[in-house]
Amino acid sequence: MNQTTFRPVSLVLLAPAAILLLSLLALPIVYAIYLGFTNLQLIGPHAVNYWFTGLENVRQLLSDDVFTSSLWQTVVFVVGSGAFGATVLGLALALLMQKASGVVGKAVSGLAILAWNLPPITIAVIWYAATTSGGTFPRILGDTNHDLLYTYPMLVVSIANVWSLAGLSMIMFSAALRSIPTEMVEAAILENASATQRLFRLTLPMLKPTILMSALLMTLLTFANFTLVYLMTGGGPDNQTNILPIYSYLQGFKFHRLGYSALLGNVIVLLSSALGLAFVLIARQYRPGQVRKNKLKAMSA
Amino acid sequence: MRCFVRSKKLAAVASAMFASSSLLCNFAHADTVLKLAYGSEYVMVTPEITTKFWGDIKTDFEKSHPGVTVQLVPIPGGFDDIVTKVSMSYGNSGAAPDVAQLPAQEMAQWAASGYLLPLNPYVAKAAWWKDVPDAVKQEGTTGKDVIGISQGVNTSGLLYDRQIFQKAGLPADWKPKNWQDIFEAARKIKKSDPNVWPLWAITGPAGGTSALVEGAANLLMASSDPAIRDASGKWAVDTKGIREVLNFYHQASVEGLLAPSSLILNANSPALATPEFPKHHIGIGLVGNYVPAAWSKSMCAPCWPEAQKFVGFAPLPTVTGSGVGYASAFGGWDLSIYKKSAHPDLAWQLVSLIVGKKYLVAGANGTGFVPPQTAYWTDKEYTELAPPYQEQFGKLLAVAKSVPADPEYPLWAHALEAATEALVLKPNMSVDDAVRMMKKELSNQLGDDKLMAAR
Numbered sequence: 001m002n003q004t005t006f007r008p009v010s011l012v013l014l015a016p017a018a019i020l021l022l023s024l025l026a027l028p029i030v031y032a033i034y035l036g037f038t039n040l041q042l043i044g045p046h047a048v049n050y051w052f053t054g055l056e057n058v059r060q061l062l063s064d065d066v067f068t069s070s071l072w073q074t075v076v077f078v079v080g081s082g083a084f085g086a087t088v089l090g091l092a093l094a095l096l097m098q099k100a101s102g103v104v105g106k107a108v109s110g111l112a113i114l115a116w117n118l119p120p121i122t123i124a125v126i127w128y129a130a131t132t133s134g135g136t137f138p139r140i141l142g143d144t145n146h147d148l149l150y151t152y153p154m155l156v157v158s159i160a161n162v163w164s165l166a167g168l169s170m171i172m173f174s175a176a177l178r179s180i181p182t183e184m185v186e187a188a189i190l191e192n193a194s195a196t197q198r199l200f201r202l203t204l205p206m207l208k209p210t211i212l213m214s215a216l217l218m219t220l221l222t223f224a225n226f227t228l229v230y231l232m233t234g235g236g237p238d239n240q241t242n243i244l245p246i247y248s249y250l251q252g253f254k255f256h257r258l259g260y261s262a263l264l265g266n267v268i269v270l271l272s273s274a275l276g277l278a279f280v281l282i283a284r285q286y287r288p289g290q291v292r293k294n295k296l297k298a299m300s301a
Numbered sequence: 302m303r304c305f306v307r308s309k310k311l312a313a314v315a316s317a318m319f320a321s322s323s324l325l326c327n328f329a330h331a332d333t334v335l336k337l338a339y340g341s342e343y344v345m346v347t348p349e350i351t352t353k354f355w356g357d358i359k360t361d362f363e364k365s366h367p368g369v370t371v372q373l374v375p376i377p378g379g380f381d382d383i384v385t386k387v388s389m390s391y392g393n394s395g396a397a398p399d400v401a402q403l404p405a406q407e408m409a410q411w412a413a414s415g416y417l418l419p420l421n422p423y424v425a426k427a428a429w430w431k432d433v434p435d436a437v438k439q440e441g442t443t444g445k446d447v448i449g450i451s452q453g454v455n456t457s458g459l460l461y462d463r464q465i466f467q468k469a470g471l472p473a474d475w476k477p478k479n480w481q482d483i484f485e486a487a488r489k490i491k492k493s494d495p496n497v498w499p500l501w502a503i504t505g506p507a508g509g510t511s512a513l514v515e516g517a518a519n520l521l522m523a524s525s526d527p528a529i530r531d532a533s534g535k536w537a538v539d540t541k542g543i544r545e546v547l548n549f550y551h552q553a554s555v556e557g558l559l560a561p562s563s564l565i566l567n568a569n570s571p572a573l574a575t576p577e578f579p580k581h582h583i584g585i586g587l588v589g590n591y592v593p594a595a596w597s598k599s600m601c602a603p604c605w606p607e608a609q610k611f612v613g614f615a616p617l618p619t620v621t622g623s624g625v626g627y628a629s630a631f632g633g634w635d636l637s638i639y640k641k642s643a644h645p646d647l648a649w650q651l652v653s654l655i656v657g658k659k660y661l662v663a664g665a666n667g668t669g670f671v672p673p674q675t676a677y678w679t680d681k682e683y684t685e686l687a688p689p690y691q692e693q694f695g696k697l698l699a700v701a702k703s704v705p706a707d708p709e710y711p712l713w714a715h716a717l718e719a720a721t722e723a724l725v726l727k728p729n730m731s732v733d734d735a736v737r738m739m740k741k742e743l744s745n746q747l748g749d750d751k752l753m754a755a756r
Contacts, residue, residue, distance in 0.1 A: 041410075041414075042385065042388045043384070043388045043391075043407070043411050043413070043414050043416075043708075044410045044413050044414060044708040045413045045414065045708065047388070047391075047392070047410075047413075047414035047416075048392075048414055048415060060745075063745070064745055065741065065745065066742070066745065128563075132561070132563035133561035133563055133564075145561055147561050147562045147563045149563060150562040150563055150566065150726060151726075233507075234506070234507040234568055236505065236506060236507055236566070236719075236722065237505065237507075237562070237566055237722055237723075237726050238719065238722055238723045238727075239719070253381060253384075253385050254381060254506075254509070254711065254715070255715070255746070256388075256410065256708075256711070
């Protein structure tokens with residue numbers, strides 16, 4: 001805020017927004033944090049008469065093996081399929097589309113964007129049907145009765161997530177690729193740089209900010225992708241896809257322990273906040289124009 | 302009812318009109334609304350049957366109680382959705398239903414929350430209460446309080462496909478004496494036709510507690526030690542009965558006898574055998590009574606008029622054929638009254654209408670329930686829906702046992718379902734590992750002091 005233009009009346013004008021933020025965002029968050037330290041149940045003896053139980057839920061969380069494995073599965077799912085999988089597939093598609101003929105390029109782009117636009121229930125049904133007995137993939141692999149989803153649950157839900165997010169990632173990379181100056185590519189070709197050298201020495205370094213942005217955005221979107229995993233596996237089989245949002249839901253609505261579920265929710269909020277903060281910091285550090293200037297400076301030097 | 306008489310003059314007018322008191326009272330009754338909540342998609346076989354069944358109840362009750370409006374509150378979604386939505390309604394007294402259709406195995410939890418009205422004074426005066434089997438009464442009782450009146454229950458037994466049996470050289474009137482007989486038949490089916498699923502036995506936590514009552518709980522009731530909880534309230538983990546159940550799934554999994562995991566471990570597994578039998582995909586199925594009922598002409602979900610020709614019934618034998626020789630678990634849906642209902646007597650009258658003969662049998666036939674009153678097990682209106690299955694499954698209720706009405710039951714159920722699921726998915730896993738897995742989950746959730754010692 002600029003001190004010279006600050007007027008007390010601006011506080012009044014800001015008040016409605018502040019009140020809304022406080023009542024609709026801050027208070028519910030504080031209340032949810034409080035619930036994480038209570039024995040509240042959805043149904044049962046503590047559904048009405050519940051109370052603050054101090055660190056009891058935290059003690060249980062620290063000794064809960066399912067939470068530990070859930071945390072690990074969340075990392076695998078979020079980093080593997082979100083940060084890495086969706087970004088790499090989006091980048092690959094964008095690079096290939098550069099070389100593809102107009103019609104093919106547009107058709108593939110259109111399909112990838114369509115996949116990104118599909119609602120999670122449709123994506124879940126498509127991948128469930130394709131990977132369980134009698135589905136497309138078991139037939140291709142020659143064993144119609146093989147339930148791939150139940151044999152490799154984390155792999156299959158990760159692929160479904162990558163498939164659904166790659167379209168968005170591809171759009172980001174396609175835009176970034178178009179912004180690479182053609183004179184630099186032409187100069188590299190004149191210097192007899194091979195396609196691989198051009199990719200690793202020129203294109204990818206120029207795309208670094210977009211790669212980071214895409215990785216973080218995909219991570220955040222994957223973190224929030226409760227619906228896809230829950231509809232495909234419900235966290236199973238054998239807790240193998242029990243990512244934190246699902247474990248929190250199961251504790252709250254299957255085991256009716258809303259207090260413990262709220263604590264798991266608090267952990268999710270902490271992790272999401274850390275990722276969001278990283279997203280904002282990296283976005284500030286790599287403003288596209290600034291990076292390009294820095295790169296050009298470094299190259300000319 | 303509140304009739305306000307503010308002045309003598311008005312009283313005179315009122316008494317003149319009250320030659321016709323009913324008119325005045327009906328007018329005053331116009332404010333009386335009874336909320337009736339029920340599962341609109343999960344419980345009955347088709348949405349059309351559901352709409353007609355509850356619509357008829359509303360019409361009948363409003364006709365016999367002028368001025369009272371029954372507000373229907375249909376709850377869409379599956380088993381867990383119904384539990385969640387009813388729980389949230391009970392949390393808000395303005396939205397709470399006066400009468401609700403609730404899954405019996407979860408009812409103790411609402412009672413523990415103080416949401417349900419004890420019905421003891423009402424049932425004491427109900428003539429039909431003596432016809433309800435003790436096990437069914439127990440299912441709707443927590444402590445000494447009767448908290449639910451059964452609308453119907455599901456029992457489970459074995460259905461087998463005679464066409465598949467003939468190909469495997471098995472008899473058309475198969476009568477397994479113990480679990481070994483079941484495995485031997487399943488092996489012959491596998492050998493004769495590798496494309497059919499020899500054994501259908503659902504499990505897995507995705508299907509919620511209802512998948513347990515339609516699956517592994519039946520095996521536990523047929524085991525050497527069917528205890529789920531002992532007298533001191535401790536939960537069974539390492540008992541002979543649980544080991545026998547785990548071994549059933551282990552052996553079936555190792556020998557590749559089970560139907561695909563995506564079906565028997567599915568969130569909707571209790572409903573999935575119904576369309577597979579007519580396709581002759583299942584050799585032997587441990588299924589609920591609603592499966593053959595769904596093939597009947599009136600339900601047609603799917604229609605299979607020649608089912609009787611192809612599908613035989615056998616009760617689930619006990620593990621070694623001991624005792625009465627067969628067993629079944631049962632679970633059903635009850636009607637409960639909200640503790641803070643403004644009209645508990647009217648609510649009871651509504652419950653009484655729903656569990657009267659007309660709607661009890663219609664509800665059983667529209668849902669695939671066994672009626673919970675002994676008088677109706679042989680009633681033609683019930684038996685002729687899907688002969689001979691209705692009567693065969695109905696008779697199982699005489700020996701069937703319910704699961705405990707306890708707030709901790711869903712945790713125990715989840716642990717057993719998760720352990721059996723692991724055995725289905727990992728044939729290399731041992732029964733000891735599965736017991737350890739179950740014990741670990743229950744120790745985590747309930748604490749060691751809540752678990753029974755190994756026996």
